[in-house]
Amino acid sequence: METESIAKRLETIRAQIHDAEIKSGRTPGSVRLCAVSKFHPVQAVVEAIEAGQVLFGENRVQEASSKFSELQTICSKPYQLHIIGTLQRNKIKRAVECASCIQSVDRIEVLEDIQKHAASLQKNIEIMFEMHTGEESKAGILCADELYAYAERCANGDFPNVTVTGLMTMAPLTQDTNAIKRSFETLRKLQETLNQKFPGLPVRELSMGMSADFITAIEQGSTLVRIGTAIFGERQYGAVQA
Numbered sequence: 001m002e003t004e005s006i007a008k009r010l011e012t013i014r015a016q017i018h019d020a021e022i023k024s025g026r027t028p029g030s031v032r033l034c035a036v037s038k039f040h041p042v043q044a045v046v047e048a049i050e051a052g053q054v055l056f057g058e059n060r061v062q063e064a065s066s067k068f069s070e071l072q073t074i075c076s077k078p079y080q081l082h083i084i085g086t087l088q089r090n091k092i093k094r095a096v097e098c099a100s101c102i103q104s105v106d107r108i109e110v111l112e113d114i115q116k117h118a119a120s121l122q123k124n125i126e127i128m129f130e131m132h133t134g135e136e137s138k139a140g141i142l143c144a145d146e147l148y149a150y151a152e153r154c155a156n157g158d159f160p161n162v163t164v165t166g167l168m169t170m171a172p173l174t175q176d177t178n179a180i181k182r183s184f185e186t187l188r189k190l191q192e193t194l195n196q197k198f199p200g201l202p203v204r205e206l207s208m209g210m211s212a213d214f215i216t217a218i219e220q221g222s223t224l225v226r227i228g229t230a231i232f233g234e235r236q237y238g239a240v241q242a
């Protein structure tokens with residue numbers, strides 16, 4: 001079933017990202033690739049690292065933590081790990097330990113816990129706020145005012161071990177390109193407003209775009225696309241212990 005290697009698929013994706021950057025008038029290299037390795041074994045991550053991939057995304061903390069600590073015993077090349085899935089509070093300590101960025105901050109309690117654990121680990125950690133921008137999706141902060149309230153606390157210095165780097169969203173799962181576009185546009189406008197309201201809290205990243213919609217996301221200003229299936233193939237549910 002696996003017809004193409006991970007290296008080959010990565011090469012294809014990188015070329016598509018480059019083309020989309022050019023076509024939409026973006027600077028080549030302005031869009032980073034986060035390879036989403038959830039439900040894929042550590043060997044798949046090693047293959048991607050060997051092919052030059054550095055940044056990975058996982059959405060379950062348990063799986064991420066055990067997979068990437070195993071990785072460190074078999075591969076010495078550097079990598080970065082972002083957590084991209086909704087966090088239960090009892091998983092936050094482990095998330096802070098294993099990741100350099102948590103993209104899926106969707107409530108203030110999560111941010112408070114991240115700060116607490118980052119402080120006790122004497123670590124600085126990046127976060128993004130996950131926004132709800134599409135009808136079908138359930139995840140993310142629902143309203144802009146809530147986002148601004150969180151940002152205000154960040155701007156006030158309430159979370160000294162946390163750096164807010166961006167906003168993340170998932171577009172609705174639909175064939176309707178306009179609905180997908182609107183979702184990405186919403187995130188970009190939120191970023192603009194946020195940067196006007198809080199100039200001391202520069203929010204530069206727009207984490208948006210997955211296997212099915214990353215070209216549209218790049219047209220709409222994405223700086224970080226999160227791609228799983230198009231790199232690693234269909235997820236092997238059950239193949240990886242959580």
Ligand SMILES: *Cc1c(COP(=O)(O)O)cnc(C)c1O
Pocket residue numbers: 036038059084085170210211212226227228229230
């Ligand atoms: C799984 C996942 C992705 C990757 O999805 P693909 O369709 O496999 O590219 C991206 N973002 C989040 C938040 C995910 O959970």
